[in-house]
Amino acid sequence: MADDRPFLHLSPPQQRQRLQELAVVFLRLGILAFGGPAAHVALMEDELVTRRQWMSREHLLDLMGITNLLPGPNSTELAIHIGYDRGGWRGLLLAGTCFIAPAMALVWILAAVYQRYQSLPQLDGLLYGIKPVIIAVVAQALWKLGRKALVDPLTLGTGVGAGLAYGLGYNEIGVLLVGGLGVMLWRRAKTAGFLGLLLPLGTLGGSGQPSTGVSTGVSTLDPTGTQIFLLFLKIGSVLYGSGYVLLAFLQRDLVERRGWLSSQQLLDAVAVGQLTPGPVSTTATFVGYLLGGHGGAIAATVGIFLPAFALVALVNPWVTVLQRSPWSRGFLDGINAGSLGLMAGVTYTLGRSALVDGLTLGLALVSGLLVFRFKVNAAWLVLGGGAIGLGSQYWG
Numbered sequence: 001m002a003d004d005r006p007f008l009h010l011s012p013p014q015q016r017q018r019l020q021e022l023a024v025v026f027l028r029l030g031i032l033a034f035g036g037p038a039a040h041v042a043l044m045e046d047e048l049v050t051r052r053q054w055m056s057r058e059h060l061l062d063l064m065g066i067t068n069l070l071p072g073p074n075s076t077e078l079a080i081h082i083g084y085d086r087g088g089w090r091g092l093l094l095a096g097t098c099f100i101a102p103a104m105a106l107v108w109i110l111a112a113v114y115q116r117y118q119s120l121p122q123l124d125g126l127l128y129g130i131k132p133v134i135i136a137v138v139a140q141a142l143w144k145l146g147r148k149a150l151v152d153p154l155t156l157g158t159g160v161g162a163g164l165a166y167g168l169g170y171n172e173i174g175v176l177l178v179g180g181l182g183v184m185l186w187r188r189a190k191t192a193g194f195l196g197l198l199l200p201l202g203t204l205g206g207s208g209q210p211s212t213g214v215s216t217g218v219s220t221l222d223p224t225g226t227q228i229f230l231l232f233l234k235i236g237s238v239l240y241g242s243g244y245v246l247l248a249f250l251q252r253d254l255v256e257r258r259g260w261l262s263s264q265q266l267l268d269a270v271a272v273g274q275l276t277p278g279p280v281s282t283t284a285t286f287v288g289y290l291l292g293g294h295g296g297a298i299a300a301t302v303g304i305f306l307p308a309f310a311l312v313a314l315v316n317p318w319v320t321v322l323q324r325s326p327w328s329r330g331f332l333d334g335i336n337a338g339s340l341g342l343m344a345g346v347t348y349t350l351g352r353s354a355l356v357d358g359l360t361l362g363l364a365l366v367s368g369l370l371v372f373r374f375k376v377n378a379a380w381l382v383l384g385g386g387a388i389g390l391g392s393q394y395w396g
Contacts, residue, residue: 007088019087026098032382033277035134038343040075042141046378057148065335072308073279080312103278104285111289129389131354136367137378138347155337162341176338183334225299232284232303
């Protein structure tokens, strides 16, 4: 069993050891975290709950639910939350930075190559082998987390409804709010004897486009480091949803309004963010390099991730309070169930693009057997899948 004493109650040598563990674990997760937020959560669950027992699944679910309501990259915010729990403000900075750093470094290198040759290295084979493995890893995490979160017909129905709403294109934040409020109000109404209390569901749907509020007018002048930082700071402060929502923000600001990038450059930047491990928001590193070289890469990366660190530092101390209140407990239970429904919907979408032939289907089935039956570490499966994918590309 892991040492779960509060960080400040540890001796200085014990504090240093815990911070070193955080750095090693999140650097490794950052290197292996292919497949998007759902896969990142699955890897964290396997490493931090099952293997290291740093926290319970219930607490991980609560942190997931809260991060899903915050703007910014959710899996990065989850890493930051865990770092704060384990190591205070130093752990917050360390876990988040170590999770981001591998992807940032790789994207930075690819941006320099792209700037010189105007093309991308062939990473398709790597992703071809990793995606089917990720399906199995996420399926296991859904099973484990679902047994904790979907504890009665109400939460089960909320999870299923969220998955269906995701498939129908409803706004993710609206779906989560409906789920959280629905479970909270139903439980409190049932306790009070008012079973007729209903929540109108239609008002929180829709998938409207984000608006950035940037001044109009196209400018082809080279941006300064401060302009790049402020632009990505604003985006990081209001960004909800997937990497495709990030694409919408960048298309409007950088291509249409400012003329700093072409649409093709932007699509290449998002492709790199999708093909590399870690948070897809490291697309900002690529864009920042194209706009302002090394300084631009740093300014864009710091700008887009800084709000995540600040928001977690503000919200994390209230997690325990929220867990104790019957009202907020019901809200969190609904959010958790809805989060798993969204996670299942993302996994289904990923599966349709990942399982494209006999080899990928076989990889998913074998990985499922290894992870469910023999409890093989997900990190080894990801590495093995990537090696098989690369081998099939060059020798297939």
